[in-house]
Amino acid sequence: MPLNIFYREPNPDRWLKFDRYPRQLIRRIIRGRPRPGGVMMVALELLKGLDILKIPYRFNDFKYICKHPNELACIIGKPQLLFDKKWKNPILFGAGVFSHPKDCPDLFDKYPNVKKILVPGDWMQQMFEKYYGSKVVTWPVGIDTQKWHQGIKAADKRFDFLIYDKIRWKHNHYNDTLVKPIKDHLSLSGKTFSTIKYGAYTHAELMQKISVSEAVIFLCEHETQGLAYQQILSTNTPILAWDRGGMWQDPSYYPDKVKFEPVSSVPYWDKRCGVKFTDATNFISGLRTFINKQQNLEFAPRDYILKNLSLEVCAQKYVDIALNVIAGLP
Structure with a gap:
């Protein structure tokens, strides 16, 4: 039986009824074709994985699902797709959900037909379980290993490191206490580096910088999954990787509404991927360890991705979760 998969970007009216349509056209003319955001990538990469596995699916077939109210509806997100339509079907919801259960504490009261909610990583599952219990399941979207492959690497690398800066909050503080000390130490150690900032590059630009870099220094407060570092x-x-641990830092919630720990910047990881450090001081010993392991050829990051996070591996996990939900339906 084909899966019934749904995804739609939010596009609300802003000033007048139906003004979303001319605004959408104007945006397209001014900005060009929009790049897929993180949640849209979840939907697109899942479909790619299903295609590789030759698993059939219907995508955004609202007419069909309305006529078959007993079939499972797989709503990738964003939440407005669940909230704005009167679904009669049992629902597998996620992984493109809201940031915290406080945004919808009565989810399973309002929508009892939601059977499971998917979140992209283990620490987020633990955060959600305090509110939603056993209905929370971890599911990461897969990485396109045919697009992101080692063949892009240049024979001669210009840089020892690419510094990937995804620090989202208190950037001035962290620039002074983390980024600048890291750069200073690299320079003193004779290590060359370039930088790239989250939100200010295309995939082609990231690939080009990876191609001429031996390794990457990844700086981010925390990640729910972390598609970019996994593509790397x-x-x-x-x-x-800077893995500071500690509290979830999203200022929309912390510290007034939510205090949750521990979080991780690299929630999918093992020793094949690299080395982690916690702060600027710890970076010095981390760099030393990293270089030693790199020289001894101890890293195999692509092997980790192929075995745990490829498109087909993650698509199969999604199918298994959906089948388990279907098996539990009356």
């Missing part, structure tokens, strides 16, 4: 790993590029 898929090119067989090892990572020296």
Whole structure:
């Protein structure tokens, strides 16, 4: 039986009824074709994985699902797709959901037909379980290992490191206490580096910078899954990762509404991927360890991705979750 998969970007009216349509056209003319965001990539990469596995699916077939109210509806997100339509079907919801259960504490009261909610990583599952219990399941979307592959690497690397800066909050503080000390130490150690900032590059630009770099230093407060660093790993590029741990830092919630710990910047990881450090001081010993392991050829990051996070591996996990939900339906 084909899966019934749904995804739609939010596009609300802003000033007048139906003004979303001319606004959408104007945006397209001014900005060009929009790049897929993180949640849209979840939907697109899942479909790619299903195609590889030759697993049939219907995509956004609302007419069909309305006529078959007993079939499972798989709503990738975003939440408005669940909230705005009167679904009669049992629902597998996620992984493109809201940031915290406080945004919808009565989810399973309002929508009892939601059977499971998917979140992209283990620490997020633990955060959600306090509110939603056993209905929360971890599911990561897969990485396109045919696109992100080691063949993009240049024979002669210009840089020892690419610094990937995804620090989202208190950037001035972290620039002074983390980024600048890292750069200073690299320079003093005779290591060359370039930088790239989250939200200010295309995939082609990231690939080009990875291609001429031996390794990557990944800087981010925390990740629910971390598609970018996993794409980097898929090119067989090892990572020296800032994994500060501690509290979830999203200022929309912390510290007034939510205090949750521990979080991780690299929630999918093992020793094949690289080395982690916690702060600027710890970076010095982490760098030393990283270089030693790199010289001893101890890293195999692409192997980790192929075995755990490829398109087909993650698509099969999604199918298994959906089948388990279907098996439990009355």
